[in-house]
Amino acid sequence: MKPAVRRQLQDIGVQVDAEVYPNVFNDGVMAPKGSIVDRETLGAENYDEQQGPCRSAAGSWQGAAGWQRSSCRSRASCNTEPSSSGRLRENYLGQLDAVFAAYPRTAVWTSNEGMWLAVDSAVLSGLDRKAAFLIAVPFRHFQPIRAWAFWATAVSRTWIGPRHTNAVDGSICAFNPSEGTWKVGGDLVALIDQYTMWVFCQLHLEVIGWWPGKQTADFIYERLTELKHNEWCGCRPDAGRYAECCKKSDLAADRFQAAMQFVGGFLKFKPRKPPVSVSRLICEGGEPPVFTRARPDPMLFVGSCLFPAKVDGKLSGSAAWIMQRFDQTRNR
Ligand SMILES: [Zn+2]
Helix, strand or coil: HHHHHHHHHHCCCCCHHCCCCCCCEEHEEEECCCCCCCCCHHHHHHHCCHHHCCCCCCCCCCCCCEEEEEEECCCCCCCCCCCHHHHHHHHHHHCCHHHHHHHHCCEEEEECEEEEEEECCEEEECCCCCCEEEEEEECCCCCCCCCEEECCCCCCCCCCCCEEEEECCCCCCCCCCHCCCCCCCCHHHHHHHHHHHHHHHHHHHCCCCCCCCCEEEECCCHHHHHHHCCCCCCCCCCCEEEEEEEEEEHHCCCHHHHHHHHHHHHHHCCCCCCHHHHHHHHHHCCCCCCCCCCCCCCHCCCEEEECCCEEECCCCCCCCCCEEEEEEHCCC
């Protein structure tokens, strides 16, 4: 990692940890709040406007039988009745232009049941890799959106987890669904910004060694095995640092019982990892997994999450944050 990129990572990490949220530019490039950004180099390594906003949108993705694959601004037409799911479908399809504008390296597949988005995010300008998201967007209200993240280089794809991923499919847990940060039918660009932020925190954990910012970690064993002493404790929204909050009582707790609660009760004794169909799609291309009409696994609604739950029915400070988004082409 270049020293300048590491400095960006540290600077933004310090801000995020203090609940000051960064700016995000097109292509998912994050910059510290209040910084003077060098727009000449912003995302230049990853995004070449000369080739249009769809430059690498679908280059590595093979055509998929049974799916309508679309590129920028030329989506499959749809003939749906004005049902609830039809309106949700119209809503999401109507947001695709905004998604392509904010995240130019996006590919989309649509079907009657839902759509898949493959979105590349630069995360930091000059980073030696990019984040590749696979996002399943069902057109049914009771089915939550699920997304997986991978680090992508020219020669590799590596799943990002298991910290703050859902049991047991390893999907991104960027916020607690009960807190209202994002709801079904909401702004897709804002959702992808949240995923970019989550990946930033994963990068900070990997390179700097700890997770910045507020988080949810309800399980004793989860806190013992994952939280560093200087991180915010995940037991409740207004918790202090782990070392001053739950660490002492966690260490004194029955370790076997705590492990059974998390590894058995929450994880069902299974490792968190993406479904084979998702890994295959990100690594080899081909056909996206089909949307099933079955109800989703209820475990998808709970888990260790980035942001704390509502306090007294209101959004907590960190849940209500909005990253200021800049259009880098407009600001040039
Ligand atoms: Zn605590």
